[in-house]
Amino acid sequence: MKNIYLFCLLLVCGLMSFLSAANLIPEDKNSTLVVEQAYIRATIPGTSISSSYMEIENQSDSTVSLLSVSSDISPRIEIHQHIMTDGMMRMRKLDSLAIESKARVKLQPSGLHLMIFDVATPLNPKEQVELTLHFSNNVSVTMEVPVYSPVQEKAAQKTMLKMHKHHH
Numbered sequence: 001m002k003n004i005y006l007f008c009l010l011l012v013c014g015l016m017s018f019l020s021a022a023n024l025i026p027e028d029k030n031s032t033l034v035v036e037q038a039y040i041r042a043t044i045p046g047t048s049i050s051s052s053y054m055e056i057e058n059q060s061d062s063t064v065s066l067l068s069v070s071s072d073i074s075p076r077i078e079i080h081q082h083i084m085t086d087g088m089m090r091m092r093k094l095d096s097l098a099i100e101s102k103a104r105v106k107l108q109p110s111g112l113h114l115m116i117f118d119v120a121t122p123l124n125p126k127e128q129v130e131l132t133l134h135f136s137n138n139v140s141v142t143m144e145v146p147v148y149s150p151v152q153e154k155a156a157q158k159t160m161l162k163m164h165k166h167h168h
């Protein structure tokens with residue numbers, strides 16, 4: 001009888017510490033991962049494919065991985081990397097994208113990107129799309145991402161280039 005009581009006590013204690021640990025996660029939210037310069041390409045008429053680019057900074061003290069991305073606009077969003085094989089540019093799907101502590105990863109044309117398949121309705125410039133990034137530390141980042149035309153994309157890249165030159 002005494003043993004059962006002890007067992008129950010341990011169970012309750014275990015459960016309580018588990019719950020308090022779980023409670024810590026939302027407090028940590030927003031301070032660990034910063035997403036900037038995000039945009040998504042307008043769909044080309046007659047196609048249902050797009051891609052998205054951004055910079056992700058991991059401000060936490062440990063490596064965090066981007067595991068998946070979800071959005072109402074598409075049932076299938078993948079993390080892709082461009083690689084050169086035999087002089088040919090190819091795309092490879094990544095299962096996850098690790099970002100080291102205090103590091104910043106750039107998703108940019110000809111490099112890492114989010115590939116968006118089966119876009120149900122065309123994406124037009126000036127629209128906003130909601131994307132949610134799911135990370136390995138249980139943090140999800142939801143944001144409104146602007147849709148850019150090729151001209152807007154070029155303009156944005158020029159400003160980003162200027163900004164980066166400014167930093168050095």
Ligand SMILES: [Cu+2]
Pocket residue numbers: 080081091113114115
């Ligand atoms: Cu791709």
